[in-house]
Amino acid sequence: MAVGHRVEPDRWRAETDRLLALIAARFGRIETRRRAARFLVGLADLPRKNCWSIAEHAGDVDPHGMQYLLGRAGWDTDGVHDDLRDYVTTNLGDTDAVLVVDETGDLKKGTCTVGVQRQYTGTAGRIEDAQVAVYLTYAGARGHAMIDRELSLPKSWTGDPDRCAEAGVPADIEFLTKPALATGMIRRALNAGVPARWIAGDEVYGADPALRDELEIHQVGYVLAIGCDRRVPTVCRSET
Structure with missing residues (x-):
């Protein structure tokens, strides 16, 4: 629900x-x-x-x-993912809906859980041993629900094949930034015909030009935060 x-x-x-x-x-x-x-x-x-x-x-x-x-x-985990996405959009479908992307962390003890490392997580508000994932939420006038997820694998994992193999991580998994993971999820949703007019995310995603380029290709509106110290280049044209 x-x-x-x-x-x-x-x-x-x-x-x-x-x-x-x-x-x-x-x-x-x-x-x-x-x-x-x-x-x-x-x-x-x-x-x-x-x-x-x-x-x-x-x-x-x-x-x-x-x-x-x-x-x-x-x-079939991927099949369940597709069924859930279709279930949500069938019941909550809205042409003015927003796809919201954000990450969250789960605090972990030890170092064996896939993706765990010492990193900042908003769950604790500080650097802790945590596993971080990026989520995509569908938000419309009738409600909101998560429709996709991607685990963030740090370089400390993707750069250690033995550690990945021991934890059951597929050998072809490569390091991807959180914006890259978000881009893949948004692309999947839009290519599947998920009705949405806007994309929203915080400055982690607003600072990534590849994500913005992807949204331009799909001709979907977006509201992505940027840092307060972000420099915006301008072009001054002299009068003739």
Whole structure:
């Protein structure tokens, strides 16, 4: 359901069942599909979420099944992504909608989680061990919801093939800046026909000329912040 709108529990459950039916074909095994459904309900119901709390909420005796779902189970994650994007735009579609791009960080302990390094994250307001991802949100008059995501892999990861291989990162993954990740997500959305008139983002994205060029190609409006110390070149024309 769209974030920020109050929904009655019975209606929420019915809509969740409809969404789960929509993505059912993306799971090759019924056990995986059922566990994914319990995982989704746990994400919605619990104030604090991890595999332990979600497993307990689902009635499991340990978190191994939920961890297996996220790390090793075979299901079509890209297909689920497409289904979710289509579900959101079908229900919230608005020709005046805004695609909002922003990153957020998850604090982590240790160094084994993919993408983790000491870096600034707004979650803590300081430099911490964190995993950072870039998200794309669809915002229209009827509500808003996230429709895409990309994990930010720092050079400390992409420059260490052994570390990536040990963590299960595909060998062909290359370093991309956060604006480059955002550009790819926006391109996917617009090429898929997502109805939107504007793109919005903070100065991390406003400072990237390649992102602005991409938006010009798609002829979509944008409001991207820039730093207060940004220099804007001007051309003075002499009178003749």
